[in-house]
Amino acid sequence: MPYKFLEDVGTADIAFEATGRDLPQLFTTAADATMNVMIDNLDAIESRETRQIELSNDNVEMLLFDFLQELIYFKDAKRLLLRAHETQIDQKGEAYFLKAKVAGERLDDTRHQQRADVKAVTLHGFSVEKFEGGWKASVLLDI
Numbered sequence: 001m002p003y004k005f006l007e008d009v010g011t012a013d014i015a016f017e018a019t020g021r022d023l024p025q026l027f028t029t030a031a032d033a034t035m036n037v038m039i040d041n042l043d044a045i046e047s048r049e050t051r052q053i054e055l056s057n058d059n060v061e062m063l064l065f066d067f068l069q070e071l072i073y074f075k076d077a078k079r080l081l082l083r084a085h086e087t088q089i090d091q092k093g094e095a096y097f098l099k100a101k102v103a104g105e106r107l108d109d110t111r112h113q114q115r116a117d118v119k120a121v122t123l124h125g126f127s128v129e130k131f132e133g134g135w136k137a138s139v140l141l142d143i
Contacts, residue, residue, distance in 0.1 A: 002025075004016065005033075013122065013140050013141060013142055014141050015139065016030075016037070016139055016141075017137065017138050018137045019135065019137075020135050021134045023089040024088060025134075026128070026134070026137055027064060030064060031068065031084040032084075034118065034139070035081060035083060036115075037116055037141055038081065038116060039081065039112045041112075041113065044111050044112055045081045045104045046104070047103035049103065050102070051080075052100070052101055053070050053099075054099050055067060056097045056098070057096055058094050060089075060096050061126060067098060068121045069121050072118055072120060075107070080104055080107070085101050085103050086101040118143055120142045121139060121141055121142075122140045125138055125140050126138065126139060
């Protein structure tokens with residue numbers, strides 16, 4: 001599994017580290033980890049609805065932060081559980097541009113066993129780092 005949950009970080013928070021060989025894979029993995037905090041079985045999310053998310057930011061860390069916040073927004077505002085299927089990240093000058101095709105379905109209490117209600121991504125300890133062989137993100141979610 002390309003992400004692991006970090007224990008004993010906080011009682012109202014859940015932390016994880018996600019990795020990827022490149023930025024698109026890192027963003028996809030972090031999105032899956034965020035959804036996995038919300039529900040037990042990611043495979044229970046069927047691709048019934050598709051959305052296109054386009055974001056930009058001068059900071060790659062804040063781009064990931066914004067992307068994860070967008071997924072939480074869809075869960076809160078539309079009751080949609082979404083997984084990233086196609087993620088593209090381009091850098092032009094100092095700016096990063098994200099285009100992500102996400103797909104999923106409305107939260108169904110009979111099929112989606114809920115674990116925690118994620119309220120937000122926090123900036124505490126939030127980081128995105130390049131290392132030999134790929135990228136790593138540390139994320140703390142407020143529940």
